[in-house]
Amino acid sequence: METFINPKSLFHLLLLPCLLLYSSIAYNSSPVEAAMHTNNWAVLVCTSRFWFNYRHMANTLSLYRTVKRLGIPDERIILMLADDMACNTRNKYPAQVFNNENHRLNLYGDNVEVDYRGYEVTVENFLRVLTGRHETAVPRSKRLLSDEGSHILLYMTGHGGDEFLKFQDSEELQSHDLADAVKQMKEKHRFKELLIMVDTCQAATLFNQLQSPGVLAIGSSMKGENSYSHHLDSDVGVSVVDRFTYYTLAFFERLNIYDNASLSSLFSSYNPSLLMSTAYYRKDLYKRRLEEVPVTNFFGSVMETIHTDAAYKALSRRNSGRFEDEMSLDQSVHHIKRRMLIKVNDGDEIHDINPELLQGEEGASKCPWSTFRKKFQKAENVDSLLNYGLVAMIPLLVISTWLVQ
């Protein structure tokens, strides 16, 4: 086993400086960002309640389903819903929520995880989620635990107006509140890039006051325009989906998790005549070109699996970032070279394990004591050592007693 690893690690040692040089060049060519994209979050907010706002909940649940389908797990999704549609007494199809009159898709399936439901969907909770300033007893599943490498999708739907969004018919979120929250998030490094998607009347006014860099926002209608529902389901009795969300979903249903469709193709797919409003997006704060950003940067979470031959060692965050980073590296990086970078990471892992296996033969800096301590720190070793120590007590006792006698 030792001879098998040696030539491989030597090869990686030679490869390492070349590729470090290359990757530094590659990094320099991309826009200067301190952190790499490491994870994706989605905050999906439906701000309406009551039966006649069925379509808002259907909107949110459709986005939820899409975002999950494209790879974001439940623990990275904060879903805020009034959640009074599926089991509403007026619902002819109990525990089922549809977004199309053909009832092909039940959005309220087996694994819908609602984090804030009912009366918990308030402006205060929404702002607390965004800024991360919770009471100490709030569980982790209700927190937005993003960091400086996160891409966050923020989707809001409901009833809105000029520079405000109505929350559950009793409160308002104003555009400067939202801008303040986003500014706080940026200062606290809670996101790398943020996509705000709003589907309400006069939606584009809601992000008028935004000033933080790295934010991309799209609204379903401009100031003075209404956003309309798509169609009425005569069976359920209410409109089941809004136009903007309907066309967004139509775009995403054509995608699977490996597609490279860009944000510009998404934004240009909105037809103002079909939407009956102008879908306006704001990209002055967002420095990257929309043709180069895949939609899965925000709407999905695409990870590449890499097979390694070495034993799996629990990776530090820094290392795990390198694996996930492959997708987010600048598009100009060649695919093959990306694979070689991955191999380098692999080599690093093997290089790290080596001293343990070879007992300090490899690196001159690793003295035998530290390798002994490393081996020693594994739980099984401690247990067996303890057992040996305990069992050794008895013969020691017997021998010492017999000797002294």
Add this chain to the structure above:
Amino acid sequence: MEKLKKKIGSFSFWNWVIASIIFRLILIYFPKNLNLSSRPEVSTPLTSFRRLAEGYWLKQSSMSSYAGSMYHGSPLLLSLLGPLTVKRIEGQPNHLLYSLVSVIADVVSAMLIRATGQNLRLAYLRSLESLDLVKQIDVSEFLFSGDIAALIYLCNPFTIVACVGLSTSPIENMAVILCLYGACSRLIPLAAFGWVIATHLSLYPAILIIPVIFLLGCGPDSPPRKLFLQRHQQKEVLNQLKLPPGFSWGPIIHFAFWAFLWSVYVLVLCGISLKQFGGLWEMFKSTYGFILTVEDLSPNIGVLWYFFAEVFEFFRNFFLIVFHVNILFMILPLSIRLRHRPCYLAFVYVAICSMLKSYPSVGDSALYLGLLGWFVNELADMQFSLFLFCGYVGVSLLSPVMHNLWIWRGTGNANFYFTTAMVYACLQIVLVVEGVSAVLNHDRKLRILITGKP
């Protein structure tokens, strides 16, 4: 004739031993160990088996075994007894393996008590010989204190209950008895080992260092030294061989060395097992700290829980000190008065600790009642012996009744239960006081026989 008597005596001894083992095994096979492990008299936060199992499970889940203030014992016990808590054999009672370990511990303790008792008896006979009192005292009437003590320990209902009720008292008792046996037989590493382990498991046997020092320095129980000097003054024959040796420091140094070695060994093992959970300081806080600060106030047959449930926070530390000093300040006078009888001193210390410790249980009483058997000859004239016997029987019957009335039926309250605890403490005090006075009376009688004046 004597040989036959001896043979009959030793034959019945082994009979009794086997009978007690069989009785324990029968009780173990009762369903759920007769629910004895849930009785507060049997299982305390320190000795409870359930807490040991919980601590072991926490350790297996890579958490500190002291998390949640459940387990308060030694980490070494966890490694030793932990796997026994989870091992199940088909068709056998749940904790058969652990019960068997307790039974073995009891039997080993009984054998050690017997050996020490024989040692003590021989020492007593030797000292009588050197005092030339053999003709005046009828030695054939001397009971075999070793056998009697061992049988008392094995057949004591308290011991049986502590063994079947799955507590760790049999093992703690075994450590204490090992220490005393080693000290009596001059096996210094053994004595040091027993003392270190006993102190490590529960804090209180630390005060047994004083009887152990006396045992190692002077030898087993004997009448006061000045009696020997008076006897030889009378005979005017200074036969040095017949005088018992004076206090020697050599064995003490040996003992200190071995105690240091064993304690370093034990502490290193504990440190290893608790490396990532806060180390030794965490262990001391959870075991000794728990014992000394009396954090858990669940009822038991002691007297501390009731008091500390109602004491104000402001005075809590003060009263903690008072209760613990209660044990400490009795050490010195007793050691001065009873320095010629170190085993009896050990017995008195064990009795006082069992009475005044933070979480007493019947297992502790089992220990000193067993040790009481060593002194049947000296305590033959003890007053109130019937009263004490009936008192013990009464308390052990009433205490579960009061507990039931208080907790299960709700027709009684804590005072009912605490009354039995107080009566129990009173009985123990009477036992200790009367025992000490009986031994001092015995010494006085010897003095009268030698000097002829009261």
